[in-house]
Amino acid sequence: MPHTKDDLPDALYSAAQVRGLDARLIAAGTSGFELMQRAARATWRALVRQWPAGRELSVMAGHGNNAGDGYLVAVLARRAGWAVRVLAVGDPQRLQGDAALAHAEAVSEKVSIEAWTAQSTLSGIVLDALLGTGISGEVREPFASAIDAINTSGLPVAAVDIPSGLCADTGCLLGHGVRADLTVTFIGLKLGLFTGDAADVVGNLVFNDLHADPQLLEMAASSALRLTVANLPRLAPRPPTSHKGKFGHVLLIGGDRGFGGAILLSTQSALRSGAGMVSVATRSEHIPAALARLPEAMVLGASSANQLMGLLEKATVLVVGPGLGQAGWGRSLLSAAANAPLPQVWDADALNMLATGSVSLPKDCIITPHPGEAARLLGMTTAEVQADRPAAAHALSEKYAAVVILKGAGSLIASPDGRLALCHQGHPSMATAGLGDVLAGLVGALLAQGMDAFEAACLAVWLHANAGAQQGKSGRGLAASDLIPAIRQLLEEQAPCLK
Template sequence: MPHTKDELPDALYGAAQVREIDARLIAAGTPGFELMQRAAHATWRALVRQWPTADEMTVLAGHGNNAGDGYLLAAMAHRAGWRVRVLAVGDAQRLQGDAALAHAEALAEGVSVLGWAGQNELRGVIVDALLGTGLTGDVREPYRTAIEAINASGLPVTAVDIPSGLSADTGHALGTAVCADLTVTFIALKVGLFTGDAADHVGELVFNDLQATAETCGDIPVNARRLHAANLPRPAPRRPGSHKGRFGHVLLIGGDHGFGGAILLSTESALRSGAGMVSLATRPEHVPAALTRIPEAMALGVSSANQLMGLLEKVSVLVVGPGLGQAGWGRALVSAAANAPLPQVWDADALNLLAEGFVSLPRDCVITPHPGEAARLLGISTAQVQADRPAAALALSKKYTAVVVLKGAGSLIAHPDGRLALCHQGHPAMATAGLGDVLAGLTGALLAQGMDGFDAACLAVWLHANAGMHQGKFGRGLAASDLIPAIRQLLEEHAPCLK
């Protein structure tokens, strides 16, 4: 059955798992050529819905099963009266099995099939049927030139199964990748459609399972779970007789000279996300601003870690790092936090000090690195993190025995036991400073309300991303503080105080 982006299934797989599901469908009695026909029909229906007035198509085909889908799609368009031609980028003589049958059907229907010469004119709706999910290394010629021509054409582009050049396992563009307006994917969802470079290449996503059932997938392991409103964890409802002592006491630590705004954003986020009590430990110079902006928070000016000790015995959750800095003041405070036996959220400079080896991470932590911080924590480059974001998130969770939120396009939440969740929502207007501070405070508030680290991180990331989508509709110029009222509203809609 077809799916729109709002109706996609939860389970995300890698390329090898999808090939296994495909093989099981065939073994259960569905011929491979019939699956190819179903894929072509699904693509045709989605394409016509997307561009109802179109009447011309150019298919760029490789020499695998992805090309077979393209040849069958060309035959369908030709039968519908469209002007159609296929540019064979791969050698058509290398087509085998079902793909060869599809090529023969297109020729029998009278479809024009030309060899790719590198300078062919592209017309109408472009169909990318070049490389599919089997690609592992960087795109090579002649495919690189074909992909560059597609991207330079300015024409509408449909990708069959996955944009050519995009890794199905990681979402990393392998040298170059097609920028599609519409991607129609089959059998099972691939992780690579939702993280890394995917946001710039997938466009509108339509899914068709080609009649693969839950029984078909059986015991095949799921690589990740996609977060959406129906599968999110929920904090418990609040009883009518509730009081502040039941919903935790969050202490936020940070805000060195020049960075006071970061800790204030985190503090306001924690307060507005439902923590029962909120305290703030920051530079004494920032206390007046804190009292003015957030009078509900208990602000403590600290010049040394010793001034924290009494407060650490009274709180239930720590958020450490926003605006902390890496000078002596921040080092002393993060060292004190590391020795506190409390659930904690570490962000920003707390993570940089952790990567430096200055301090060890306590138990029951959630860490929220962006790709650069993740690279420092793993001792690799940012490019290596981005080349395989799922692997980086899981490696961090195992290395630090912590729940990890790897921020960025297609944020990932990893648990040391191997669980991996993915949030693909967001908006380009969110590319602005301070959003990580808001996320850290939100996560701390959810921990304080009794959620475990993985559930709190999943819900926080989803709320944060969807608040960004809502506020991003107003365009660029989004401020981090704009998200806070939207998060509060989304949280109440998702988990009302009263049943």
């Protein structure tokens, strides 16, 4: 059964887990070669749907099962009357098992097979059947040069199972990676197709379960949950007797001199996302702007932590960090927040000070680092975080005993109990300042309305990403505040107020 990018399963697997699923199917009575034939047919159907006018195919084949899929697609294309060439990267005599059977079938069908060299030319549609999910370490020659040749060809590219060079577990490109227009993947969705570098190289994603028994798939452990409309955590509907006291009191702390906009964006987001009451503690210089922009919020000009104490007693949730700075004022306010026995969201400079060890994170917290902040929190480089985003999210959650939102392409939400969720929606126009401030306020509002930390983080990330996708249709120039009305609309669709 084929699935497009908008109609995919929820479970995400590691490469090893998918190999385990494959082994289960074979043990249950479906031969490996039959699965390979099904994969080839699924790839061929998707390829023809994507390029209905295509009549020529260049298959770049390696020497594993991925290559076997490619040889069988070449057979199908030749039978359909296409001009077909297989360019073998590496000696086809190295093929074993089912891949060797696929090569033999291509030979018997008189498919043109030739050795790839740096002088080889590509034509028509290119099928990437070079490297599958088993690759570890950097892509080596001759595959690195073959991948570069595909990328510089200017031709449409389809990838079998995963673009060659993309790590199926982490979404990191291993030195060289095929940039595909179409990727057809099988049996179980790989986590690496949805985070890190994946968005730049996967293209249109089509999934086919190869007629696997659903019960076999349901019994298998997965690595993560892909957030969808169907599985999102939901706020309870609001009854007609609702009043503000039932939906929490969010206190937002931040906005040092020169950074007042960040805390106001977070405050506006919390207000518009359903918190019953919202207060903000900021520099006194920002009070006029806050009252002009957000008359619904209670605003305190705080020059020291002592002035926070009365507000801390009334709040039910804290959001700390947007525009906080790392000077004495911010350190003082963060210290007071860290000692408050309340659920909290820590963002931005709160995380930077946490990374220095000058403050400890209280329990029941959500932290929202981008990759740079995550690197400081883990004592590694940003490149190391991006090289294995799922591992970094789990490590942060374990180290700080907190729910973690690791932001970026394919945002990840990790819980200390080991759960991992992924949101791959979004838009390139979201690469602009202030988006994190909006997210922090949204998470705080959902916590205030009674959601637990992991569920609030999952729903907030999905709302934020889909609001960005919706508003990003207009292209560049997206402002962070543009997301807030869209978030409000999406939230009402998910959890309507009862009339």
